[in-house]
Amino acid sequence: MTYHPKSEFLQVMTERGYLADCTDLQGLDKALAAGALPGYIGFDATARSLHVGSLIQIMMLRWLQKTGHKPLVLMGGGTTKVGDPSFRADERPLLTQAQINDNIAGIRAVFASYIDFGDGPTGAVMLDNSEWLDGLNYLDFLRDIGRHFSVNRMLAFESVKSRIDREQSLSFLEFNYMILQAYDFLELYRRFGCRLQMGGSDQWGNIVNGIDLTRRVAGAEVFGLTSPLLTTSDGRKMGKSAGGAVWLDAGMHSVFDFWQFWRNTADADVGRFLKLYTELPLDECARLGALGGAEINTAKIALANAVTTLAHGAEAAKAAEETAREVFEKGVSGPMSAHESGEDVASIQGRVSSLPTLKLTREELGKGLSIVQVFVRSGLAKSGKDAKRLIAEGGARLNDEPITDPGLVLDAGALAQPVKLSAGKKRHALVTLDG
Structure with a gap:
């Protein structure tokens, strides 16, 4: 029989598709109904921002707070020095303390867009496990602590087993990670009364270890909840684009x-992504996700606007939508478009200013810069070879006109x-003369 949770938080997790597994769904539901419950998710400080691949976990913490509970954001200032081996093919590069500190500061700024930090019953707290x-x-x-862990059991966890089965090295340093995460x-239970750990389903083994340790040492009833590891409908890992990771830091x-x-989301993913990455009502998510043909673009724009508003604010989302409309629908490409529309160039430039520039x-510039170099420096090509290939295949354009000559030079006059x-068709940048 399917269990129907009574607590608002678990209702949201279930109805919007966040829930993959829970160690004790009914027990957690009862604990949530009893009052503000502290729950945490851990994030290692391997970069100065999180990317879209972490956005489900961020949204889970946001919903935890919105439904009356206390989110704890645990930064792995200590565990980052070890590196999480879960489902990785190799060992993470080790960072210096200064790099870790800078990364934590950047990640805190990202979280400030999603949750409210404070001292109240539901005020979010950011912690660093290097403290203990x-x-x-x-x-x-x-x-x-170590005596409570069975090596046999740890070797059986899929995250470790898959690495060993592929005959890929797993250092003792990394093997200690799951013990540290359990600790x-x-x-967090001792310091904040935290009774819930959440994470992606690849963290299931680590979460179960923490629950078992807390029960053995503190005699406490605590819970674990995981979200599905999300891939797009074409099998790609969520959070990656042709240009690399989609970071949450502007x-x-x-x-x-x-x-x-988000505007380029595949048709088959729109309904699911609306439920996971926005706060639009479920019936609206269903309506938009069911649109077909050209109408699905309306849903994609709604998705892009809602997600961008959460991450960067409503004004930034509006500006990005207007830029896209100018670039893709009206074909704004510089002075010629301004002349034809009767609009001054400064006005057009202002509307497209959110394009990478x-x-x-x-x-x-000197006497001129080759178009190949300009493509590389703008980030539209990874190398000169990549830029030349793009030109040869007809994918490179300047002011919407195909570039056929890789020897083209841009000077101050141009x-x-x-x-x-x-x-x-989807990647663009502006090039301007500064001074």
């Missing part, structure tokens, strides 16, 4: 490119007005 891991005495830790749950991934990533100085570069 850095000072551990190794022998005491082995005696008091985090115990510490300084690492422009707002326009972020908006466009390469600013070149007169000193950089950049008297901003120009638009395009790589294929």
Whole structure:
């Protein structure tokens, strides 16, 4: 018989598709109904931003707070020094303490768009597990904590087993990660009364370890909940684009490119993504997701606007939509479009300013810069070879006109007005003369 949760949080998790597994659904439901429940998700500080691949977990913490509970954001300042081996083919590169600190500061800024930090019953708290891991005495830790772990059981977890089955090295350093993560749950229970750990389904083994340790050491009833590991309908890992990771920090991934990533969602994914990544009512998600033909584009724009509003604000989302309309529907491409429309260039440039922009100085230009170099420097090509291939295949455009000559040179005269570069139909950048 299917269990129908009574708590609002679990209703949201179930109805919107966040729930993959739970260690004790009825027990957690009862605990949630009893009052504000602290719950946490851990994030290792391997970069100065999180990307779209972490957005489900961020949304879970947001919903936890919106339904009256207390989100704990645990930064792995300590565990980042070890590296999570879960489903990885190799060992993570080790970071310095300064790099880890900078990354944590950047990630906190990302979270500020999604949850409210504060001291109240539902105020979010950001913590760093280096606070309790850095000072551990190794022998005491082995005696008091290590004795509760079965190596046989740890080797049976899929995240470890898959690595060993592929005959890929798993260092003792990495093997300790799951013990440290389990210890985090115990510490958070002791310090905050935390009774819930959430994460992606690849964290199931680590979460179960933490529950077992907390029960053995503290005699506490705690819970674990995982979300599905999400892939797009064509099998790609969520959060990746042709240009790499889709970061949540606007300084690492422009707002326009972020908006466009969601606008380019495959038709089959729209309904599911609306439920997971936005707060639109479920009936509206269903209505939009059921649209067919050209009408599905309305749903994709609604998705892009809603997700971008959460990440970067309503004004940024509106500006990105207007930019897209100018670039894709009206074909704005510089002075010619301005002349034909009777609109001044500055006005058009203002509306497309959220496009990724390469600013070149007169000193950089000199007597001119090859179009191949410009494509590479704008980020539309990874290398000169990539840019030449793009030109040869007819995918490179300058102000919406195909580029056929890889020897083309842009000089100060060509950049008297901003120009638009395009790589294929969906990737664009502006090139301007700075000064």
